[in-house]
Amino acid sequence: MLTAEDKKLIAQAWEKVKAHKDAGAESLERMFMSYPQTKTYFPHFDLHAGSEQVRNHGKKVLNALDSAVKNMDNLSQCLSELSNLHAYNLRVDPVNFKLLSQCLQVVMAVHLGKDYTPEVHAAFDKFLSAVAAVLAEKYR
Template sequence: VLTAEDKKLIQQTWGKLGGAEEEIGAEALWRMFHAYPPTKTYFPHFDLSQGSDQIRGHGKKVVAALGNAIKNLDNLSQALSELSNLHAYNLRVDPVNFKFLSQCLQVTLATRLGKEYSPEVHSAVDKFMSAVAAVLAEKYR
């Protein structure tokens, strides 16, 4: 459960990304494809090389969806309902992949934010991403 302090830290951290969202999303995806090669199977039509237009475009979508979730921290299920349906029913993405992306996003944030990615921020982002993954996996039950 996200505490008021967690929510504040998540919003502050997200605010520090200013303008780098596409790059952060692309880097997180690229890390995921390399750390967890089976995730590539969901993107057979993508150029999976670092910085490709497809990875950048999808990274931008991922980060935009997370930004929307951050604006709706008190109602993640509603904020992510459409994405949950898409990933469960149309794309049939194995829910474990949401955890993989979460890990890769956290590594990306840590490398970009350095000391600003404190243990407290890490904990808050981890809880947030776990909540997002849980919501995205809701439709699988």
């Protein structure tokens, strides 16, 4: 459960993160490098660093997270369509949501530097775990 302080920290940090337009692509690239098995869901993509397809998908990831940040109190409804897409059409292994969350946190730490405090990290960890759980709830 996110506390009021968690929500405040998430909203503040997110404003800084989304200013880095390629943070989503950087997170995906890191995931593909660290967890090569995740590439199997993107056989039609050019997965090289800086590819336009990865950049575009990274923007989609950031847009979805931006919506989730704005709707922290109603993640299930906010992410329902995305959950359906991943569960029923794309059939993505839900473990990948957690892997991408970890990679996003590394990217956040790089870009935010000293502003990525242990408190921000803990709040984002709870938030991204909640997002991953919502995205995976259609699999049950």
